[in-house]
């Protein structure tokens with residue numbers, strides 16, 4: 001006998017998590033992205049904010065070893 005499913009699966013997260021990445025101190029790339037993000041926030045530009053978050057999130061090789 002089959003057991004028909006009555007509940008939905010957990011939602012699949014295709015988007016990035018909403019918690020903003022933390023820029024590494026001493027990292028020029030992070031610093032610039034953080035500045036861009038602040039400007040984007042002031043201008044109400046979520047797309048640009050996301051872009052800046054992506055920059056911060058996607059480069060693990062921070063300049064002065066802030067990443068463990």
Ligand SMILES: [Zn+2]
Nearest residue numbers: 024027030062
């Ligand atoms: Zn960085």
